[in-house]
Structure formats: C-alpha cells, structure tokens
Amino acid sequence: MHVRVKKLIGTLATVVFLIVYCLMVMVLAVKLLPGTSGVVQLLYYVVTGLIWVIPVGALISWMHR
Template sequence: MTLRTRKLVGAIVLLVFLSVYALAAMMAAIVLQVSASKVVELIYYPVAGLLWVLPAMWLIKWMQRPDA
C-alpha cells in the first residue's frame, strides 16, 4: 500500500473511530451522571478525554510509515 493510500484509509478510519468513540464516551458519561458519585465522574472525564489518543497515535504512525 502506498503512503498516499494509507493516508486516505487512515483519515477515514480516524474519522469513523473518533465519531464512534465520542458517542460511546457520551453515553457512558450519561450513565455515570445517573448512577455514580461525583468523584468517579471527576476521574472519568479526563481519562475519557485522553484515551482516544492511544489508538489515534498508533494509526497516525501507521499512516506515516515509509513505502517499502
């Protein structure tokens, strides 16, 4: 796969992943507001806000890999 193709595929996958992740994080936050304490909520938001970085970082590294 060429670099240009990897960038196109990676951009599409990243947009889909971020959309799904944002919706899932929002649904989890709604459940936490109803059932959890404020301390759990306080911990959840920074963790959920930064957790998407790990898969995105892996995907971007894959996208930038030089051609064979």
C-alpha cells in the same frame, strides 16, 4: 501501498473512530455518572478524554510507515 492511500484510509478511520468513541463515551456517561460527585465526573472525562490518543497514535504511526 502508496503513502497517499494509507493517509486517506488512516484519516477516514480516525474520523469514524472518533465519532463512534465520542458517542460511546457520552452514552456511558449518561448511564454511569448521574448521582456521582463532581470529582468522579471530572476524572471520568479526563480519562476518557485522553484514552483516544492511544489507538489514534497507533493509526498515525501506521500511516507514516
């Protein structure tokens, strides 16, 4: 597979993944976080804000192989 095609597929997959991931994180936050303390909410957003890096990093690694 050509590098340009891999980068196109990887870019589109990244955009779609991030949109779906953000929507899922927001839905879970609405269901899980009401009534919790500010510290719990902060931890939730810190963890979910960093977790997306793992699959996107693997996708970028694939794109550059």
